[in-house]
Ligand SMILES: Nc1ncnc2c1ncn2[C@@H]1O[C@H](COP(=O)(O)OP(=O)(O)O)[C@@H](O)[C@H]1O
């Protein structure tokens with residue numbers, strides 16, 4: 318029988334799924350910050366991008382950016398040229414997308430060889446990743462020991478987008494680990510500070526915020542700073 322865990326001591330997930338309230342909110346940079354934070358906690362970590370769109374063969378995609386910022390080796394699922402959602406992008410080149418079971422198997426294989434696998438979605442949560450219309454939420458629900466991190470903007474509009482995303486997650490019974498603000502300005506305005514307070518007061522809470530300009534760091538500086546950007550996550554990952 319499983320012992321109940323004391324409050325605040327929830328088991329560390331083996332797979333961390335990074336979604337966003339929209340495209341371009343900082344999922345890739347947050348994925349890198351999560352990877353760097355896991356490394357700083359002494360964990361063996363990799364990242365997986367199930368569906369990379371908008372990138373031609375041989376060009377650097379999101380996982381190349383994660384590698385640049387962390388030095389960690391990453392894995393890409395399928396790559397499609399068109400800069401659009403995976404299903405229409407696949408249709409344009411008559412490509413067959415991997416099935417949900419194939420993605421689950423790849424994540425399980427990576428999880429068997431690492432302490433933590435960080436999965437970066439495409440676009441927002443309900444973007445379809447497979448020819449059967451499954452989404453990142455379905456992938457998170459199907460992968461054992463997983464939890465979702467929601468990347469949000471700091472500016473006006475983020476509260477509605479964040480609440481929609483977390484409602485969709487809870488509707489599907491997906492474990493929510495917390496929210497990360499993708500790009501936090503040096504001089505936030507009152508909308509941004511009240512947004513941050515509001516998100517921080519939600520039950521799953523704010524894991525942290527990545528400062529504006531973070532992608533300009535090289536890997537050593539990024540790695541040294543990342544746990545300080547994500548204190549809520551650093552605490553969770555330090556707890557086996
Ligand atoms: N903290 C940040 N500071 C400055 N630029 C950022 C920050 N986070 C993201 N960006 C930039 O914003 C763009 C979108 O970020 P990205 O992480 O690729 O978003 P997503 O993966 O959600 O599409 C990129 O050009 C990225 O370099």
Ligand SMILES: [Mg+2]
Pocket residue numbers: 344345379437
């Ligand atoms: Mg990305």
